[in-house]
Amino acid sequence: MIKKVYILVFLLFAGHIYAQISPQSKKITQKFFLEYEALENITPALQKKKGFTNYDELISFLNSLVKKHPDKIKLSFIGESQKGYKIPLVRLTTPNTNEKIKVWMQGGLHGNEPASTEGLLYLLDKILNDTDYTYLLDNVDLAIVPMSNIDGYLKQNRYAANGLDLNRDQTKLMAPESVVLKQAFSNFNPEVVVDFHEYRPYRKDFSQFSDFGITSIYDIMFLYTGNLNVPKNIREITNNLFVENARKVLDKNGLMHHDYMSTGKFGGEIHFNQGATNSRSSATNCALANTISTLIEVRGVGLGRTSFKRRINTTFLIAVSYLETAYNNIERVKNEIKKANEQHNEVIVTSSKSIYKDNIKAIDLDSNEMIDLEVTIRDALKSKPKLVRKRPIAYLIDANQKEIIEKLKTLGVKLETLTEDQEIEVEAYLISTYQKDSKKYEKMNLQTVEAKIEKKTILFPKGTFKISMNQRRANIIPEVLEPEAPNSFVSFGVLNTNEQEILPIYRVTN
Structure with missing residues (x-):
């Protein structure tokens, strides 16, 4: 009986939270996250009013690009999803003798983050058909997996068919998709990696802040590693060059940004985890291969098609920024990777995060205004070694x-x-x-x-x-x-x- 009462109370409380969020979300969108109507309707999902790109539309779209640009794009399949869908890998380059930099991009690793896939399809079209971007292939060898978790994507579900989170599977490699994706990544051997995601702006624990809860104001959050086994020069060029250039692009376009944060409870108090050190996820796993690696989180999970063009455009802007930075810094990137390869530092087996108070921006659900919020930060970007060998x-x-x-x-x-x-x-x-x-x-x-x-x-x-x-x-x-x-x-x-x-x-x- 007591258990039933607890469940009832929880459901009523959860319903109250979402009742507060639902009517407010439209006002928040209209004030802070207006749609980007200038985006061209050139990808499958943008050419229809409902839903997202399905598998047949994906393959048809990619084949149309190959047919039109056979000298610049090659389509292959790296393996199959658990439901038997072939996972496409798109390779873009131009036949010249320039020294090139290898860039790997992927989207849809979590199946309920559709703007990541659509943003990469938009990038593919623009980089092949728009002269403002085609020049990038002169110096860049680009590999793209636009829909990494096909089974999850087609159901708009975060997980692979066997229930695994593919971005928690980067070291244990238990899902077939994880194996073929990592093998393709290793075979390509990139120097720059960008993994596109979306994040959930309305979280249940956000209801405990302010009077009636908060929601995130950031169009995008950057997740790059604080893992101390990643050479310091790789961590620095990632943040100070690639992420910093992307920040400037976002500022120019009026988009809010922050280093990635998620929440968790510690001693009954909600803390904000900033950055990451875990090699089970892509940002750190790829960086440990001495690559410039960033996971991009766009504000989008749970929003359906709300601000969809804005989210796609944000993904596209970041992708182009990373490609431009790579294009303009080939020698510097290659030298930094060479320098990292020559380092022989101690092994940091375990580390701890720095913990401190700081202010973040948020949207107050009651007032519909941006506020400063003092929170406890657990900062992986300022990690300290514990067990060293x-x-x-x-x-x-x-x-x-x-x-x-x-x-x-x-x-x-x-x-x-x-x-x-x-x-x-x-x-x-x-x-x-x-x-x-x-x-x-x-x-x-x-x-x-x-x-x-x-x-x-x-x-x-x-x-x-x-x-x-x-x-x-x-x-x-x-x-x-x-x-x-x-x-x-x-x-x-x-x-x-x-x-x-x-x-x-x-x-x-x-």
């Missing part, structure tokens, strides 16, 4: 660990095997504390461990895998192999272990 020169993995070896290959990591039995002094991981979650996260039972490092001399048999840390994607390796790392194969339960066990992974430090 000496950087190994290589890792060794037992030959029977086929699953994690395949995942490393998909992540673009280069491996070799011992050609003969070899006695090697290593550091072994002894699991000293262990806890396994009974509740699944992303269909996995998470493991929380602590490991003691023990020096051993072991005779490793022929066929043992050796992973050198002297490679471009070296920084992703400890993220998945160090057992305490929050997105490691051990943490996600891909590699099961237990207390007092020795892991089948070893560090070579000499």
Whole structure:
């Protein structure tokens, strides 16, 4: 009986929140987020009044571009969704001898974020048909996956068909779409990456701010990494060059922006998480491959076709800004990546966010005015190291660990095997504390461990895998192999272990 009363109270409370939001949303749109009517109706969804681009429309649109521009665009398919839809990859370039910069863009990784896909389709049309943008292909080799999560997109559902969030699956690689997307990314080997998303501006916990709640005022939020295993120069050029140029474009067009924030409860208080360090999502995962990587969040989830042209135009403006910045800074970007590849910093296994009070902008739902709101920020962009280990020169993995070896290959990591039995002094991981979650996260039972490092001399048999840390994607390796790392194969339960066990992974430090 008590349980039923709680449920009833919750439903009434939730209904009250949305009753407040619904009539206000039109007023908010009219005042702060007017539609961008100047956008041309050149993509499938823009040519109809309801719904979004479906799969047949997507393929027809792409084929029409290929037919018209066979010298500039190539269409291929990187694999299939779980429902059997072929996932298209579009490659744009021009046949000249200029040194080019490789840029990877993707949209629709979350299926309920349609402006990300439509914005990339709009970009494809403009970059092929509008002379204001066609010049970009002289210096840019561009790869685009416009609809990454087709099954989710066709249902306007965030998740893949098996219920996985594809932007929480970038290290464990449990969804077929994650595997083919990451493999295509690794094969293309880009220098600049932009992953387009939309975010939800009306959140339930926003009802607890001001008198009757708030909503977000930002047209766009930039998510770039604060992960300390990403070389500092890569983090700096991402923010100070690429994101900064995009900020100027948004300012010029009267669009509000901020670094990405999401909310969470800590000790009963709502805090705002700023930035990210998690290698399970694209912004950090791609940056760990020493690329300029940003995830773009446009204000849109839950809005249907409201301000749809505005959201598409915002996506388009950012895409063009990143392409222009890449076009104009080829040598600088390549030099910074080369510099990052040559760094051999300590391994930051775990880190903590800086916590402080600050003001953000928001829209007050009662007054329909922009307000300053003091909140607690948990800032991943100002992370501090906690558990630090000496950087190994290589890792060794037992030959029977086929699953994690395949995942490393998909992540673009280069491996070799011992050609003969070899006695090697290593550091072994002894699991000293262990806890396994009974509740699944992303269909996995998470493991929380602590490991003691023990020096051993072991005779490793022929066929043992050796992973050198002297490679471009070296920084992703400890993220998945160090057992305490929050997105490691051990943490996600891909590699099961237990207390007092020795892991089948070893560090070579000499």
